[in-house]
Amino acid sequence: MFNWFKNKFSKKKENDENKIEEVIEESTKKVDEAEISEPIFQKKTESHEIKNEPTFEKKVETHEEAFKNETIKTEVPEKKEEPVVKEVVTEEKHVEPAPKIETHEEIKEEPKQEVVQEKYEEPKKELIHAAVKKELENTNDEEELKDTKESIFKRFIKGVNKTRKNFSYQINSVFTENDIDDDFYEELEEVMVMGDIGASTTMTIIDILKERIIDKGIHKTSEAKELLKEIILEVMNEHIEDNYLHLEPSPAILMLVGVNGVGKTTTCGKLAYQFKQEGKSVAIIAADTFRAAAIEQLEVWGERAGVKIISQKEGSDPAAVVFDGLDYSIKNNIDITIIDTAGRLHNKVNLMNELNKVKRIIDKKMPNATMEVILALDATTGQNALLQVKEFKEAAEITGVSLNKLDGTAKGGVIIPIQYEEKIPVKIVGVGESIYDLQPFEPELFVNAIFE
Ligand SMILES: Nc1nc2c(ncn2[C@@H]2O[C@H](COP(=O)(O)OP(=O)(O)OP(=O)(O)O)[C@@H](O)[C@H]2O)c(=O)[nH]1
Numbered sequence: 001m002f003n004w005f006k007n008k009f010s011k012k013k014e015n016d017e018n019k020i021e022e023v024i025e026e027s028t029k030k031v032d033e034a035e036i037s038e039p040i041f042q043k044k045t046e047s048h049e050i051k052n053e054p055t056f057e058k059k060v061e062t063h064e065e066a067f068k069n070e071t072i073k074t075e076v077p078e079k080k081e082e083p084v085v086k087e088v089v090t091e092e093k094h095v096e097p098a099p100k101i102e103t104h105e106e107i108k109e110e111p112k113q114e115v116v117q118e119k120y121e122e123p124k125k126e127l128i129h130a131a132v133k134k135e136l137e138n139t140n141d142e143e144e145l146k147d148t149k150e151s152i153f154k155r156f157i158k159g160v161n162k163t164r165k166n167f168s169y170q171i172n173s174v175f176t177e178n179d180i181d182d183d184f185y186e187e188l189e190e191v192m193v194m195g196d197i198g199a200s201t202t203m204t205i206i207d208i209l210k211e212r213i214i215d216k217g218i219h220k221t222s223e224a225k226e227l228l229k230e231i232i233l234e235v236m237n238e239h240i241e242d243n244y245l246h247l248e249p250s251p252a253i254l255m256l257v258g259v260n261g262v263g264k265t266t267t268c269g270k271l272a273y274q275f276k277q278e279g280k281s282v283a284i285i286a287a288d289t290f291r292a293a294a295i296e297q298l299e300v301w302g303e304r305a306g307v308k309i310i311s312q313k314e315g316s317d318p319a320a321v322v323f324d325g326l327d328y329s330i331k332n333n334i335d336i337t338i339i340d341t342a343g344r345l346h347n348k349v350n351l352m353n354e355l356n357k358v359k360r361i362i363d364k365k366m367p368n369a370t371m372e373v374i375l376a377l378d379a380t381t382g383q384n385a386l387l388q389v390k391e392f393k394e395a396a397e398i399t400g401v402s403l404n405k406l407d408g409t410a411k412g413g414v415i416i417p418i419q420y421e422e423k424i425p426v427k428i429v430g431v432g433e434s435i436y437d438l439q440p441f442e443p444e445l446f447v448n449a450i451f452e
Contacts, residue, residue: 156439159431160449163412167195167450175225180213184221188228196382196413201420205231225451233447236416239423243441245372245400250280250335253362253369257355257396258376259388260343263404263430265294267376268340269301270430270438276306280335285325286311287318287358288342298340304435318342319357326365337369352395359396374427376402377418382411389422403441404430415446 157164170191174184185206192202208231209224218224247254254271256264268284275282284302286309288294295311302309310325322339329337341358362369375398377385385403392398406412406429415426426441 155431156442156445157449157452159406159429159437159439160412160446162408162410163195163406164449164452166410167191167413168452170195171225171228171451175221178221179219180221180224185210192413196411198383198386198414198417198421201235201417204420205235208235229447229451232416233443236419236443236447238420240419240425240443243400243425243427243443245374245427245440247275247336247370247372249370251329251333251366251369252336252371253339253366254336254372254374255339255341255358255362256374256376256402257341257392257398258343262343262376262378263402264288264343264376265297265301265340266433267374267402267404267428267430267438268298268338269305270435271428272301272307272338273305273435274438275336281333282307282336282338283325283329283332283334284309285322285337285339287321287325288340289314289316289318289321290342294340294342301435318354319361322358322361323365326362330366351392355396372399372427373397374400374402375424376404379403379406379411379414379429380409382409382414385414386417386422389418389424393422393424398424400425400427402426402428402430407431407437412446412450415441419443 174187174191178184188209189202189206192205193199197205205228209228212227212231213224216227218227245254256268258264265288272282272284282305284298284307286295286298288298289312291314295309295314298311299309308328310321310328312321312324318341325337325339328334339358341355362371373396375389375392375396377388379385381388389398389401401418401424403412403415403418403426418424418426429439429441431437431439
């Protein structure tokens, strides 16, 4: 696989690679500056930030040209490595030996889908939120219930603390006892743009605010604060049906995509743990085969979460790993299969080809699987995260975002344009490096928090 990439990027593209190296350096510097606590896995973060300029089109070729010029490799390599099915937990003793590769015809014959459908007659709409609910349900005592609710809220607040402190401080300086005038709108615009809400969404919000202020006959800026809060929530929800992870009925697949260093592997581990708490059977497919350390890192997470990791050696074809991994999930009736993909793809064409290839394997092997494609983003990159949503939306059918490292940044305002401009729901937020530091995203809680 590595050689294949090497061949693809012949001398013609050396200049691009040099530029990418510069971007990597710049991005590593940014991550260092981002006040993130000491990472569990000490490794070099090589984030390929997507710059404002239309990098891929300018430097290489247009997508259309690229598709014409590139031969999309779809076949599974002839000589395959025997997949390593790493058994981390001992509770599921019926584990099959290393999965045998079958033809697609053979797989079509398996009546797995019907069996699993029977298991869940009424699909639940939410999953990760259920973990929170369960926590509340298990609490009978009034006082304890109050404490549990508070602790859930506190955990979320802790995660958005930097954004909250920054935004609420700035916003309170705008809402005074002064009369509403042009200066007020200008100051508000500045605070919102600085808070990573982005120019376009900020303008929309301010235009609505202006209209409502006139309608309601408000004169003092302080009276407009509640209105702004209301409008931000409305705008955030305008194109969003809900913020839940939809992973029922089983079998379900959750594929994590995103550039490297944004927390994909960590999120895989955290999610696997949460799903296990829900009583689901879970497997993780290590399709990030570019880095041996990524596979090892995932194995550590697998051990913590108590789930199986299906992997092959470094450099294997990710599509082949997915092929084998899905075999394992089918045979073992796995409820949720998480696929950790690589972000180290040098341009959008390669990214598309790779993700399409994986998607085709999924469609063939588990055509009726419930599917979530979650884009992992690093919140510390602010508006760059928004650009990554734009880019990845063209490469894959993204169903939601996992905004990670929210605990280390004041740039959480980017959630608002992700939902409004890109129409993609933020479904989960990473608020730390431990296995518990993953929270379902609740727009209302978020807006309340940043205005607190
Ligand atoms: N503070 C904080 N750190 C996080 C969070 N999520 C991930 N990290 C850290 O970010 C770093 C990168 O995380 P990974 O999970 O390795 O990222 P990745 O996207 O899988 O990276 P590649 O394997 O290189 O593609 C690690 O040091 C993680 O511990 C989070 O929510 N908060």
